[in-house]
Amino acid sequence: MNAAFPLIFEKDRPGRKGFSLPPCDVPLKPLEELLPQECLRKSRLDLPRLSEVDVVRHYTALSRRNYGVDSGFYPLGSCTMKYNPKINEDVAALAGFASIHPLQGDPTYQGALELLYNMEQCLKEITGMERYSFQTVAGAHGELTGLLIILAYHRSRGEKRNRVLIPDSAHGTNPATVTMTGCEVLQLPSNDKGLVDTATLKAHLDEKTAALMLTNPNTLGLFEKDILEISRLVHEAGGLLYYDGANLNAIMGHCRPGDMGFDVVxxxxxxxxxxxxxxxxxxxxxxxxxxxxxxxxxxxxTAKDGDRFFLDYQRPRSIGKVHSFFGNFGVVVKAYTYIRMMGARGLKQASDDAVLNANYLLNCLKDIYHVPYRGPCKHEFVLSAKLQKKRGAGAGDIAKALLDYGLHPPTVYFPLIVEEALMIEPTETENKETLDHFVEALKEIAAEIETDPVKIKGAPYSTPVRRLDEVLAARKPVVRWKKEP
Ligand SMILES: Cc1ncc(COP(=O)(O)O)c(C=O)c1O
Known part of the structure; x- marks a missing residue:
């Protein structure tokens, strides 16, 4: 029993119910006559019995304990937690999109196919690629599929290449993906500016190189200015270039992965x-x-023949399917709505503002926290709390202390090449007051660490739960309630 916040099952009271109806005046056959015997329940469905108002209050209270972009600032570096416009939801909820089934046949969902087709044209224009698949349902899923394609390509040319180069600043999904494909990861050390060093890269390229995986701007928020040279070197060695698009928010309308030489995005x-x-x-x-x-x-x-849209299955060289049908279609509808609402100029402006907001924060904070790689940055930047750590409270403690200001913490301890990393990505959707509130909070926390680090080590003080046992939570998560016998 969780006395402070009982589960809905713990609020169960025999006899209570969430509806009241007048007695039924339609003669009903007994259930036994309507349903086969084996389909009838033998015991009561063990659902909690509550009144409607109890249910509404329970879930409203739960929702207030949640934190999301609709509640406040969410500067989680590398994750681009921008505001999600509600118009996206309205469009995705239209019956013509929400109530269709992929098996009902091409002629009956021409509009949905047209949307996928149009979305592909938009993404091609934004990134400079030739074709898109929507089957991949996450970035990491895209990485896996992209690498499988790269390997299939090398195989089709009779080449056995099984080594993938990844900068040491890369996101963890990059090496994990490579390992899943059975390839070998070769980690490239970044240079003192936090970028790929072309001489080091050159020294590691050979006939085993299948690909180089890169984000640009990279996870330090820095643009790989030698990207054309990097691309030339990788291609000359017979490898391909994989673009991890997690950081595209910094460059929309300014430059395109396709023009930088990337083969897969x-x-x-x-x-x-x-x-x-x-x-x-x-x-x-x-x-x-x-x-x-x-x-x-x-x-x-998705393909088009005259005015007709259809699904093209005739692809003998395809690596096969990686998800059912065409992935998470509803998500594509939302993103397409966003792109059409923004237009080409709006998307470029979004990137401009994301970069502006990040540089504003960097400049406000650079004298308080150590900046391991000097800006200007793109859409995000990485600070180090190593000075604060020496004084008694590090990046993790600062993250916890921010919760007491009603702010979501930035990403901490990533990228791995920065000691006590605080990776901050404000996104373009935040106004100056919000950014200033965040700066003030980080300044106050840094000042507090100088005088009373123990207090910061005890934070948060105002949240429903304080510090959790993170190891226990990860190793032995309790995600299911069991009724006490
Ligand atoms: C740089 C980078 N690459 C890849 C990923 C993986 O993307 P997803 O979470 O959509 O699988 C992330 C996610 O945060 C990321 O930041």
Whole structure:
């Protein structure tokens, strides 16, 4: 029994119910005559018995304990937690989108196919790729599918390449994905500016190189200015270039992965294109490729013949399917709505504002927290709390202390190459007052650490639960309530 906040099952009271209806005046047959015997319940369905008002209050109270972009600032670096416009939800909820089934047949959902087709044209224009698949339902899923395509491409040329180069600043999903494909990871050390060092890269390229995986701007929020040289070197060695699109929010309308020389791109619609994040689902990580890889994409892809849209299954070189039907279609509808609402100029402005907001924060904080790699940054930046750590409270403590200001903490301890990392991504949707509140909070916390670090180590003080045992929570999560006998 959780006395402070009982579960809905613990509020169960025999006899209570959430409806009241007048007695039925239609003669009813006994259930036994309506349903086969084996389909009838033998015992009561063990659902909690409550009145409607109890249920509403229970879930309203729960919702108040939640924190999301609709509650406040969410500067989680690398995750682009921008506001999700509600118009996206309205459009995705239209019956013509929400109530269709992929098996009902092409002629009956021409509008949905047209949307997928149009979305593909938008993403092609934004990224400079040749074709897209929407089957991939998260960034990491895009990475896996993209690498499988790269490997299929090398195999089709009779080449056995099984090494993938990844900078040491990369997101953890990059090496994890490589390992899942059975390839070998080769970690590239970043140079003192936090960028790929072309000489080091060159030294590691050979006939085993399948690909280089890169984000640009990288996870330090810095633009890989040598990208054209990097691309030339990788291609000359016979490898391909994979673009982790998690950071596309910094460059929309300014430059395109395709023009930088990338061969495969995944996008995170739940980052750049304002759809809700959903722990790998319901997300969407569309995968784009250049012309030479197009035939390897998962099938089916959307195609157009005159005025008719259809699903093209005739793809003998395809790596196969990686998800049912065409991925999380509803998420694509939301992202398409966002793109059409913003227009080309709006998307460029979004990137401009994301970069402006990040640089504003960086400049406000650079004298308080250590900046390991000097800006200007793109859409995010990384601070180090190593000075604060020496004084008694580090990045994790600062993150907890921010909760008492009603703020979501930034990403901490990533990228791994920065000691006591605080990775901050404000996004373009925040106003100056919100940014100033965040700066003030971080300044106050830093000042508090100088005088009373123990207090910061005890934070948070105002949240429903204080410090959890994170190891126990990860190793032995209790996610199901069991009735006491
Ligand atoms: C740089 C980077 N790459 C890849 C991913 C994985 O994306 P997803 O969470 O959509 O699987 C993330 C997610 O935060 C990321 O920040």
């Amino acid at each position: 995944h996008l995170n619609l739940h980052k750049t294109f304002s759809t809700p994040h959903g722990s790998g689902g319901p997300g969407s990580g569309p995968l784009g490729v250049t012309a030479r890889l197009e035939s390897f994409l998962p099938y089916p892809v």
